[in-house]
Amino acid sequence: MYDENGRQYLDCINNVAHVGHCHSDVVKAAHEQNQLLNTNSRYLHDNMVDYAERLSKTLPEKLCIFYFLNSGSEANDLALRLARQYTKHQDVIVLDHAYHGHLTSLIDISPYKFRNLEGQKEWVHVAPVPDTYRGLYREDHEDPVTAYADEVKNIIEHAQKRGRKIAAFFVESLPSVGGQIIPPAGYFQKVAEHVHKAGGVFIADEIQVGFGRVGRHFWAFQLQGEDFIPDIVTMGKPIGNGHPLACVATTKEIAEAFAATGVEYFNTFGGNPVSCAIGLAVLDVIEKEHLQAHATEVGNFLMKTLKEQQIKHPIIGDVRGCGLFIGVDLIKDQAERTPATAEAEELITRLKEKYILLSTDGPGRNVLKFKPPMCFSMEDAKFVVETIDQILTDMEKECLSQKKTTVCST
Incomplete structure (x- = not known):
C-alpha cells in the first residue's frame, strides 16, 4: 500500500484485499x-x-x-x-x-x-x-x-x-x-x-x-x-x-x-x-496465480521463522496457524500464560512506525494476527519477522535497563 506521498506500507492484515489491493x-x-x-x-x-x-x-x-x-x-x-x-x-x-x-x-x-x-x-x-x-x-x-x-x-x-x-x-x-x-x-x-x-x-x-x-x-x-x-x-x-x-x-x-x-x-x-x-x-x-499453493508455501515459511523467534524471545508463548492465517500469542510468563496486552500494543505501534501494518486480537488483545493479502511474498514474510525480532530485542533491552534502574534507586 502507498500513502499520498508515495510511502510504501507492508500490509499484513487486510484479508479483504484477498488477491492484492486493486488487482x-x-x-x-x-x-x-x-x-x-x-x-x-x-x-x-x-x-x-x-x-x-x-x-x-x-x-x-x-x-x-x-x-x-x-x-x-x-x-x-x-x-x-x-x-x-x-x-x-x-x-x-x-x-x-x-x-x-x-x-x-x-x-x-x-x-x-x-x-x-x-x-x-x-x-x-x-x-x-x-x-x-x-x-x-x-x-x-x-x-x-x-x-x-x-x-x-x-x-x-x-x-x-x-x-x-x-x-x-x-x-x-x-x-x-x-x-x-x-x-x-x-x-x-x-x-x-x-x-x-x-x-x-x-x-x-x-x-x-x-x-x-x-x-x-x-x-x-x-x-x-x-x-x-x-x-x-x-x-x-x-x-x-x-x-x-x-x-x-x-x-x-x-x-x-x-x-x-x-x-x-x-x-x-x-x-x-x-x-x-x-x-x-x-x-x-x-x-x-496459484494462490492456494502460494499461501501454503509462504505460510509454512512464516510459521517456521516465527517459531524460531519463539525460541529466542520468551514473550512469544505460541505460534499457530495454517496457510496465511497465523496467530502469535504474546505472554507475560510461561507458567500462567498471562496475556502480554501492553507489550503487544507497543509492538504494533513500533511496527506501524516502520510502515508495517499488523494488529492484535483475542480476549487479551495480545495475539498478533497475520491475515495478509494472498500475494504476500517470502520477502515480505522475511522482512516482517526480522523487524519483529529487532523490536522485541529492543524492548527486552529497555525492560532490563528499567529493572536495573529500579533496583539501583531502591
Whole structure:
C-alpha cells in the first residue's frame, strides 16, 4: 500500500484485499461489466448463474443453493433466518468471544460485542473456544476434541431441560477475533453430531478465512476432514476483493423450507452483474496465480521463522496457524500464560512506525494476527519477522535497563 506521498506500507492484515489491493484483473472485470449492464438481481443475468456454478465446484456437492448479498453481516443474518425456518427452533450456540457481524441479530450472537452492550439473550448459549493453548482443555489433555465437544453437548442438554430448542451452532471455521484459533481436527464432526441430534444445523462462518487462505484447502472447514460438511456456509470480505459482495451456500432441503414461507428472498444489489463479474475475476486470479499453493508455501515459511523467534524471545508463548492465517500469542510468563496486552500494543505501534501494518486480537488483545493479502511474498514474510525480532530485542533491552534502574534507586 502507498500513502499520498508515495510511502510504501507492508500490509499484513487486510484479508479483504484477498488477491492484492486493486488487482488489475479485478478492476478490469468491474470496469468492463459496468460499461455493459449493472442492475438489480430481479433481472436474471448470466454472470449470476456462472458465478454460482464456479462457487459450487469449490464446495461439497450437498451445498448447492446460493444466495448472493452485499456483506458478511447480511450473509450471517440470512443464515440465521434459514436455520430457524428449517428447524422451527430459536436458540443458537456460539463460541465465546465470537464476532459474526454488526446487525442487531448478529450482535446478539457475538459475545465479543454483547458482553459490552445489553448482555446475553436467553436464546443464546456460549460454548468455550476450542483453544488448546490457553483454553479449558490444553495440549496436555488426553482428548481435547471430545472434551470441548462435550461442553457443547452439556449446553444442549441444559437448554433442553429448560424447554429451549437449538436452531444452530454458529461458528467461525477458524475463530479470528477469538485469538486466531485452530480448532483441533474432529471437533466440528463431534459438535455437529450433538447439534443434529438436537434438531439444529451447523453453520460455518468463512467470512474471514475462506477462498484458499488456509492453503491446503479452499475452505477452512475442510481442515476438519473430508467427512465434515456444514449445513450452511457464509462468505464475505475476500469474496469481492474489496467490492461489497457476499454469499450463503446451503442445502436444497434448507432452501426449500425457507421458500415454503411464501415470502421471497430478494436483495437489490446482491448478485448484480458487476458484483458477479468481480467474484468470477477473484476466482480466476486465485486459480491463475496459484494462490492456494502460494499461501501454503509462504505460510509454512512464516510459521517456521516465527517459531524460531519463539525460541529466542520468551514473550512469544505460541505460534499457530495454517496457510496465511497465523496467530502469535504474546505472554507475560510461561507458567500462567498471562496475556502480554501492553507489550503487544507497543509492538504494533513500533511496527506501524516502520510502515508495517499488523494488529492484535483475542480476549487479551495480545495475539498478533497475520491475515495478509494472498500475494504476500517470502520477502515480505522475511522482512516482517526480522523487524519483529529487532523490536522485541529492543524492548527486552529497555525492560532490563528499567529493572536495573529500579533496583539501583531502591
